[in-house]
Amino acid sequence: MPHRVLVPFGGNAAPAHWLGKNHLGGKGANLAEMAATGLPVPPGFIIPTPLCSQYYEAGGQLPSALVEALPEGLAHIEAAVGGRFGDAANPLLVSVRSGARVSMPGMMDTVLNLGLNRDTVEGLARRSGNRRFAFDSFRRFIQMYADVVLGLDHYLFEDALELMKDDRGVHLDTALSADDMEALVGQYLAIVEEALGRPFPMDPLEQLQGAIGAVFGSWRSERATVYRRLNHIPEDWGTAVTVQAMVFGNMGEDSATGVAFTRDPATGERAIYGEFLVNAQGEDVVAGIRTPQYLTKSARERAGAAGVSMEEAMPGVFAELASLFALLERHYRDMQDIEFTVQEGRLWLLQTRTGKRTGKAALRIACEMVDEGLIGETEAVQRVDPAVLDQLLHPTLDPAAPREVIASGLPASPGAASGAIVLDSQEAERRAALGEAVILVRAETSPEDIAGMHAARGILTARGGMTSHAAVVARGMGRPCVSGAGTIRIDAAERLVHTGRHTLSEGAIITIDGTTGQVMLGEIPTVEPELSGHFATLMEWADRHRRMKVRANAETPADCRVARQFGAEGIGLARTEHMFFDPGRIVLVRRMILAQEPAERAAALAQLLPLQRADFLEIFNEMAGLPVTIRLLDPPLHEFLPQREQDYQELAEASGLSVATLRRRAEELREMNPMLGHRGCRLGVTSPDIYGMQARAIFEAALAARTPPFPEIMIPLVATRRELDLMKTVVDAAAEEVFGAAGRRLDYLVGTMIELPRAALRAGEIAATAEFFSFGTNDLTQTTLGISRDDSAHFLAAYLEQGIYPRDPFVTLDVDGVGELVELAARRGRETRPLLKLGICGEHGGDPASIAFVEGLGLDYVSCSPWRVPIARLAAAQAALARAA
Ligand code: ADP
Ligand code: MG
Ligand code: MG
Numbered sequence: 072m073p074h075r076v077l078v079p080f081g082g083n084a085a086p087a088h089w090l091g092k093n094h095l096g097g098k099g100a101n102l103a104e105m106a107a108t109g110l111p112v113p114p115g116f117i118i119p120t121p122l123c124s125q126y127y128e129a130g131g132q133l134p135s136a137l138v139e140a141l142p143e144g145l146a147h148i149e150a151a152v153g154g155r156f157g158d159a160a161n162p163l164l165v166s167v168r169s170g171a172r173v174s175m176p177g178m179m180d181t182v183l184n185l186g187l188n189r190d191t192v193e194g195l196a197r198r199s200g201n202r203r204f205a206f207d208s209f210r211r212f213i214q215m216y217a218d219v220v221l222g223l224d225h226y227l228f229e230d231a232l233e234l235m236k237d238d239r240g241v242h243l244d245t246a247l248s249a250d251d252m253e254a255l256v257g258q259y260l261a262i263v264e265e266a267l268g269r270p271f272p273m274d275p276l277e278q279l280q281g282a283i284g285a286v287f288g289s290w291r292s293e294r295a296t297v298y299r300r301l302n303h304i305p306e307d308w309g310t311a312v313t314v315q316a317m318v319f320g321n322m323g324e325d326s327a328t329g330v331a332f333t334r335d336p337a338t339g340e341r342a343i344y345g346e347f348l349v350n351a352q353g354e355d356v357v358a359g360i361r362t363p364q365y366l367t368k369s370a371r372e373r374a375g376a377a378g379v380s381m382e383e384a385m386p387g388v389f390a391e392l393a394s395l396f397a398l399l400e401r402h403y404r405d406m407q408d409i410e411f412t413v414q415e416g417r418l419w420l421l422q423t424r425t426g427k428r429t430g431k432a433a434l435r436i437a438c439e440m441v442d443e444g445l446i447g448e449t450e451a452v453q454r455v456d457p458a459v460l461d462q463l464l465h466p467t468l469d470p471a472a473p474r475e476v477i478a479s480g481l482p483a484s485p486g487a488a489s490g491a492i493v494l495d496s497q498e499a500e501r502r503a504a505l506g507e508a509v510i511l512v513r514a515e516t517s518p519e520d521i522a523g524m525h526a527a528r529g530i531l532t533a534r535g536g537m538t539s540h541a542a543v544v545a546r547g548m549g550r551p552c553v554s555g556a557g558t559i560r561i562d563a564a565e566r567l568v569h570t571g572r573h574t575l576s577e578g579a580i581i582t583i584d585g586t587t588g589q590v591m592l593g594e595i596p597t598v599e600p601e602l603s604g605h606f607a608t609l610m611e612w613a614d615r616h617r618r619m620k621v622r623a624n625a626e627t628p629a630d631c632r633v634a635r636q637f638g639a640e641g642i643g644l645a646r647t648e649h650m651f652f653d654p655g656r657i658v659l660v661r662r663m664i665l666a667q668e669p670a671e672r673a674a675a676l677a678q679l680l681p682l683q684r685a686d687f688l689e690i691f692n693e694m695a696g697l698p699v700t701i702r703l704l705d706p707p708l709h710e711f712l713p714q715r716e717q718d719y720q721e722l723a724e725a726s727g728l729s730v731a732t733l734r735r736r737a738e739e740l741r742e743m744n745p746m747l748g749h750r751g752c753r754l755g756v757t758s759p760d761i762y763g764m765q766a767r768a769i770f771e772a773a774l775a776a777r778t779p780p781f782p783e784i785m786i787p788l789v790a791t792r793r794e795l796d797l798m799k800t801v802v803d804a805a806a807e808e809v810f811g812a813a814g815r816r817l818d819y820l821v822g823t824m825i826e827l828p829r830a831a832l833r834a835g836e837i838a839a840t841a842e843f844f845s846f847g848t849n850d851l852t853q854t855t856l857g858i859s860r861d862d863s864a865h866f867l868a869a870y871l872e873q874g875i876y877p878r879d880p881f882v883t884l885d886v887d888g889v890g891e892l893v894e895l896a897a898r899r900g901r902e903t904r905p906l907l908k909l910g911i912c913g914e915h916g917g918d919p920a921s922i923a924f925v926e927g928l929g930l931d932y933v934s935c936s937p938w939r940v941p942i943a944r945l946a947a948a949q950a951a952l953a954r955a956a
Pocket of ligand 3: 705787788826847850
């Protein structure tokens with residue numbers, strides 16, 4: 072019956088939860104389900120989500136079918152609880168509650184105690200024999216209704232309440248008498264009339280319609296809109312509205328209200344966790360009007376709190392609550408977040424939903440629920456959001472430690488780190504070599520800062536977005552990073568860092584939290600990640616259900632070690648240029664680049680050869696026979712050019728060329744648009760000897776490795792088959808020479824990165840030469856969208872806000888555009904070469920949504936930064952399970 076405008080629950084209503092959360096909203100569906108299960112839930116009715124859209128289509132009017140149906144809905148509640156809506160002798164009061172498909176905690180509005188007016192409040196007082204309670208409820212209702220429906224400022228009412236308390240010399244509103252409450256009601260009504268120019272609406276039906284409209288309206292409130300955008304919740308879902316009989320936690324000492332989790336949401340411990348307040352209503356607990364008390368005796372004792380726990384104060388009700396929690400967990404088979412109220416000793420449930428939890432708790436709960444037989448292993452694997460692993464793999468700030476935040480920026484790379492401020496890469500390396508913990512603070516970083524970033528415990532930049540150089544490199548290295556902290560100013564000459572209120576000199580200690588984007592003064596204690604226990608268990612389960620392999624992007628022995636520790640099954644991308652930036656080699660690299668004569672270049676290359684060989688040998692030994700994809704030199708040459716006068720001097724000495732000559736050569740190499748310039752295989756085409764040297768170094772190292780490795784040599788930025796043919800000839804020639812001289816051979820593959828649209832389109836013919844494809848989705852995104860990764864920060868936010876792209880295309884693969892190219896290239900490549908090995912090695916290789924997409928294409932592996940390997944393992948397992956389902 073999709074056209075029903077009201078769906079009753081509780082009392083003698085038929086079960087309705089089968090209509091689902093999309094229709095009833097999460098809160099409504101769970102209330103209906105609890106009611107149908109026979110749990111103590113106040114009866115009510117749900118106005119389904121489509122009515123919210125109708126409300127907006129009608130320009131903010133309640134649909135007439137709904138208005139006509141309201142008496143019928145109220146009659147259902149009246150029949151179930153006794154009492155009548157608007158009846159002066161025995162009034163029914165209701166709450167009007169929001170509730171979308173997915174919970175948006177605190178984002179939308181609720182009105183309690185609706186139906187009160189001058190007449191019904193007297194009836195409530197008489198029937199309850201509790202005049203104070205009746206007027207307390209009325210004043211709460213006036214304030215909430217005025218705030219939510221009439222748009223008045225709640226401070227007006229809170230001020231009046233404070234004045235009253237001062238007047239009576241009391242601190243708590245529970246200490247106010249019935250007469251005080253009655254006086255407050257009079258004041259509140261006057262406040263409304265004064266502000267509005269008309270009296271407070273006393274007609275209960277008018278109140279109800281007003282509240283329903285306001286709850287619909289709160290779907291588009293500023294905060295709800297922002298929350299939806301951050302959580303990718305579609306605008307057109309709308310909210311359902313629940314109208315429900317009130318139960319009262321404010322009827323005296325045997326009444327209370329509270330919130331609880333069935334397990335500890337911070338640690339996952341299997342223990343009831345929560346708070347309650349005696350003689351209070353709904354939102355008092357969260358609003359912080361009084362300090363809530365603990366639910367359990369043990370939690371109270373652990374916290375050393377004074378207030379008596381619910382377990383001690385109301386042992387009977389607590390025992391009932393505890394047994395309902397167990398029942399709800401068994402029913403929903405997940406940790407629940409529950410709202411309850413106790414009215415004169417009787418327990419009522421007002422909400423249950425799957426509880427939000429930390430990453431640590433998510434792991435523990437998933438594993439323990441398997442042990443308890445509540446869920447199966449595959450369900451546990453599917454339950455844990457891979458993104459939360461990020462919190463677990465890095466040190467985090469000790470939540471109990473005090474902190475002074477002095478600046479904030481973007482949470483560019485997770486984890487927390489403390490150290491001395493250093494303002495340049497050399498200083499970072501120097502101090503780190505002496506064992507000092509340092510934080511590299513730069514306006515922005517460039518490839519030249521790599522060594523300093525590696526030496527630092529964390530990176531802080533004043534400029535740059537989530538995909539800036541600093542952010543991408545820091546994530547790759549597993550270094551915490553806060554980028555784009557706009558209030559920071561760096562005075563390089565005086566070697567000072569200015570923040571809004573502070574001036575810090577180089578060497579001052581700061582702490583950065585790359586998970587929140589905060590920068591703090593001094594050293595704040597951190598907590599180390601825990602990689603055994605539940606984490607290890609869940610990863611083991613995940614691996615059993617994973618189809619794709621997971622590799623890492625790594626080129627230093629340290630990163631390779633981290634990668635293996637996190638379960639990488641090979642290297643998907645070793646970038647050789649990072650080795651070229653090593654301070655001990657950069658002079659050689661520069662000589663090679665700026666050489667004028669072939670002989671000069673050959674001399675520089677001959678000196679680089681043993682160094683590269685040693686690099687590769689370390690990687691091969693570290694990876695012990697696992698496949699290693701090595702990408703030959705890729706970046707624009709100008710990135711290696713000398714920057715400072717001192718660089719030119721050093722180079723002149725080493726090469727015997729004059730500074731003037733070197734400067735002229737460097738000038739010749741400058742490019743307007745280096746990302747589309749002389750880079751990638753174009754370097755190999757114009758200087759085959761560079762790739763020849765690299766290939767030779769790879770094969771010599773491979774023969775020397777402890778375990779025979781499996782090298783996969785990758786040619787970057789190929790657009791045509793001919794480029795790849797030429798480069799493969801160079802690589803194969805080096806192999807023949809090395810193998811011939813050694814009298815021993817090794818298997819290897821030559822393949823290419825697919826990172827230009829033309830390569831994707833011509834994948835069929837490129838695969839005739841290429842033995843593997845690795846999708847370089849960073850560049851492929853850049854070249855397909857025509858958006859520069861480094862320059863997009865200024866407009867990308869506006870693009871996301873206006874829904875032009877649903878997600879940052881450099882974080883989550885643009886499935887419609889770039890994804891189609893990937894799909895097409897995979898298909899055409901396999902048509903030519905059925906066993907073509909296919910992988911992805913961009914930032915997307917560690918992004919769960921992108922991993923799910925490439926699982927669908929049947930790629931063989933994903934490759935991501937070492938720190939994201941566990942995330943990729945879990946995401947790949949989930950993608951495989953989802954595909955199988
Ligand atoms: P939110 O989504 O912001 O939590 P709710 O609709 O759950 O909003 O309600 C806010 C508070 O009012 C909660 O503490 C809830 O338990 C309480 N509440 C809602 N409806 C009733 C009711 N019928 N009787 C008593 N308390 C209620
Ligand atoms: Mg709630
Ligand atoms: Mg590239």
